[in-house]
Amino acid sequence: MFKRSNSVDLFTNKIMDFMSDDFILVENDCLVVDAIEELRKSKKSTIIINKNKKVLGIITEKDILKRVAFKADLKTTVNQVMTADVKFVYEDDLLFHAVGKMRKLNVNHLPVLDMEKNVLGMIQMNSALAAEIGEIMNQIDGMTYDEEDASGLIRIKKEQINIAEQMLSRNVYPGDICYLLSFLNNVIYRRAIRLAEKRVGEKNIIKNIPNYSVIVMGSGGRMESFLHPDQDNGIIYDENTSEDPKKVDLYFEELAKDFTKTLDDCDIPFCKGDLMASNPLWRKNLKDWKSQVSNWLNNHAPQDMRNIDMLYDFRSVYGKNELAEELRKHINEKLQEKKLLKFLYFSEEDSDAAIGFFGQFILEKNDEENIGLLNLKHTGTLPLVESIRLYSIKNKITKISTFERLDELNNLGVLTNDETDFFKNAHRFMSSILLKNQVERSKKNLVIKNFINPKNLLEREKKVLKIYLKKIKELKSKVRVDIGEEYF
Template sequence: MNEKKTIELFTKKSGDYASSNYICLNENDLVVDAVKRAVEKNKETILAQNKNDEIIGIVTLKDIFKKFVTKFGQKIKIKDIMTSPVIYVNMSDLLFHAVGIMRKNNFTHIPVLNDRNKEVIGILNLSDALFAELGNTISHIDSLTQDENDIQGLINIKKYQPILVENLLQQNVAPGDIAYLLSFLNNLIYLRSVNIAKKEISQKFKNFTVPNFSVITMGSGGRMESFLHPDQDNGIIYSGDENKETDLYFEELSKHFTKILDDCGIPFCKGNLMASNPLWRHSLNGWKSQLENWTKNLSQQSMRYIEMLYDFRSVYGDASLAQDLRKFLLNVLDNKYLQKFMYKNEENSDAGLNIFGNFVLEKDDEENKGLFNLKHTGTLPLVESIRLYSVKYQIEEISTQERLDKLKSLDVFTENEFDFFSNAHKFLSLILLKNQFERAKQNLSVRNYIDVYKLTDREVRMLKMYLKRIKKLKDKVRVDFSEEYF
C-alpha cells in the first residue's frame, strides 16, 4: 500500500484533486451535438444544466459510447440519458469521503462544488488503479461511508478515530490536518444523524411542510479544529416565519439527532448550547432579532453566546441560510464599543505561566490536581485573540489558521508574528492530540489536561516559549481593544 496516498485520502480535500475535464451543456442539447462539442474540447464528462444554469445531471463520453452509441437516434437529448439527480462533493470534503461515495454509487466521476455558492469547480476522477493501489485502506473507507441509516455505523466511525489519529501521528501528519479529519468525521456523523432523525419523526409530521433549514455546529467543530472528544455545540436556522408548529417540528428533530450524537460518542453539551434548547433554534429572522438583543444586553452570558456562534459552520441542509446569518453577524459586530466589551469578557483568559515563567497547574479540581489545562490556558487564549482581530477586520474565514493568514495579508501581523502564532497553534494542538490519543489507547477519559512532567525537555522549552509569546499577544490585544496603555 502506498503510504503517501493513504495519508492524502484522509488529509487532502476533494478540491485539491478536481480537474477541468468537463463541459457544461444544456439538458435539451442533442446527444450527438454534445458528443461533438466534448470531443472538440477534449473533455470526458458532460454536466447537464437547466435553464437556471443549475447542475441537474451528469453523463460521461464513456457512458455514451458504451451504452448508447447503437441505441439513440439523432433526436435524443442529454436529459434523456443523463444520471439525475446529481450526487456531488464539496471542495472542502476530504478525499476519502469522495472515494467512498463514488464506490457506493459505482461512479468513476463526480462533480466538485464550491462550498459557498455551489458552483462547479471541477470533476473528480478516481481510477480503478488508484483503488487497487490503496489495498486495505479501501475497507476503512467503505466502513466510514457505509449506510447512512445505520446508527451502529456512526458509532463505528467515532470508535475508529483514535486508530486514524495513531496512524497519522506515526506518519508525522500535521496536527491541523488531523484535527480537520476528526472534525470532518464528526460533521459526517452530524449529517447522518439528522437524516436518521428526520425519518424517525416523519410519520408524526407527515402533513407538515418542512421549510429549508441548516444545522450548524459551533466552537472547535465550526473551526474544524476538534480533537478526540468534543461535546455538542449546535443550532438550527430555518427559512420562513416562526410559529408553534414549526418550532415543534425542529424541537422534535433536534431532540432526536442530539440523542443520536450522544449515543455515537459526541456527548451532550453541559452548557446546553444545542438545538434542543429553543435559544439555539430559530428562523433566520429570529436569529437576527436574537443577535440584536444579545448585543443590546451586553451581559457576560450574551457575549459568550456571540463568541460561540461566531465560530459556526453549516453541516447539514441549506448553507445559504448560514451564509446570510454570517453576513448579518459580521455587520452587527462591526462596532468598536461592542468589540471592547467582547475583549473585557475574555481578558482573564491567559496563557498558563506565572510571573516566574513556571506552569500554572490545577489546584482546585481534585481529578486534575497538579495537571496543566492546555486548552483553557494554552490554545484558548490564542484562538480568542485571533478571533477578536477577525471580528475587528470583518474576516469571514472560520479556522484559526485561515484567520491568521488573512490577518497577515492585512498587515495586522508581520510575517514573523504569523509564523510564530501559526506554529504555536500547531504545537499546542500536537501536544493535546498526543495526550488525548494516549489516554484513549488506555481506555481512560479523554481530557484537555496534560502532565507537564511527562513532556520531554525540548517539549517543555517549546511550550514555555509559545506560552510566553501568547501572553504578549494578550497584551497587544489589551492595547488594541481596551485602549489601556501600559
C-alpha cells in the same frame, strides 16, 4: 497557500468533484433495445431507470453482456432486466465513502444524487481510486457506513483514533489532523440529520418544511477539533408563513432532539452547557436569530457577550448555507460598532495562558480529577485563538479558521511575518502534544481530555511550551490595551 497532505485530501474530497456524466436516463417502460442504442450513440456505459423522477434501477455494460443480451427480446422493457434497489451516494458525501461503499457492494459504479434524489452523475471506482492512496484502504473499509442506521457512524468516530495516530507517526501537520477530525465529525452530523429527517418526517408535524441550516460552533466551526469534542450546534430556518410557527418550531425541536441523540450515541457527547439546537436559544428562524443577536449586542451583558463569543465561530454543516451566511453578515455588521469589542474582550478576559510570573506552569487546583495537570486547550490554544479572533473582528476579517485569520492579519500589517509564523508554530506545537496525549489515553481506555501532565514532557518540550505560553500571555495583554481598554 499551504497544501494539505494527501491523506487529508482523501478524506475531505467531495464526490461531486469526481463524478462523471457517463450515464443516460430512461423511463421504466423504455424498450431495452432503444436504451442500448441510445447508450451506443451517446458513448456512455450505464443506464439509469427513472419513474416520476425517482431512480428505480440501473443497467451497466456488465449487465448487458451477462444478462440482457441473452434474455431480452424486442419487446423487453428496461424495468424487466434492471438491477433494482439501487445503491447510491449523495453529492456532498466524501470520496472515501464512495470508495468504501463500492468495495463493500463489489460494484464499479454508483449514481450520485442530490437531496431531492435527482441523478447528478456517476462515480466510478477507477476515478475514485486514482484520487486515493492505497495504504489506508483498511481505514476506508472500516468507515463505510450503511444508510439506514447509525452503526457505521459509530465506526467512523472510533476510527478517528487510528487515523490521528497514523498521521502523527507520519508527521502530518497537527492542524491538518484537526481539520480532518472536524471534517469527519461533519460527515457524522450530515448523516445523523438525514436519519432524523426521515424519522421526524414520519410524524407529519408539518407538510411544508422550510429551508434550514444546521450550524456547528466553536472549534468545530473553525475546523480545529481535537479528539472527542462535545456538541456545539444550532439551527437557522426560513420563515414559513404557510404553517403554524409553533408547529414549525416543534418540527425543528424534534429534529434537533433526534440528531443530537444520534451524535451522542456516536460519541460526540451532549454539550454540558446545553449549547445545542434542542435548546430554543440556539434554534430560531433567521429573523428571530437576527433579533436575538441584536439584543445580545445592544445589552452587552456578560452572559449575552458570552453567547456571542460561543456563536461567532460557526459554519453550516447541513442545509441552506445562505441562511448561515446571512446571519454571519448581520453579526459582523453589528460588531463594527466599536464599543462592542470591549465587551466581547471582557467575556474572554479570564482566559489566559497557563504560565506564571516566574515562568512556571500554572496547573489545575480546583478540579479534583485533574489537580496538578495542565489544561492545554483552555489555557493554551484557546487564549491564542480568542486573541486572534478579536483582532480579526476589529479588522473586519470574516475568515473562520485561526490560520486563515493569522494570514489575513499578516496581510494587513497587524502582525509581522515573524509574529505570524511564531503563533502558527505555537498552535501546531500545542495541538501536537494534545493529540498525542489523547491518542495515548484512548489506547489505554482512559477518558480523552484536554489536560496533560507536564512532567511527562521532554525537557526540550517543556522549554518550548513555556516560550509559547509566555508569548501568548503577552498577546493577551496586548489585546487588552488595543481592544479591552481602547474605549475607556
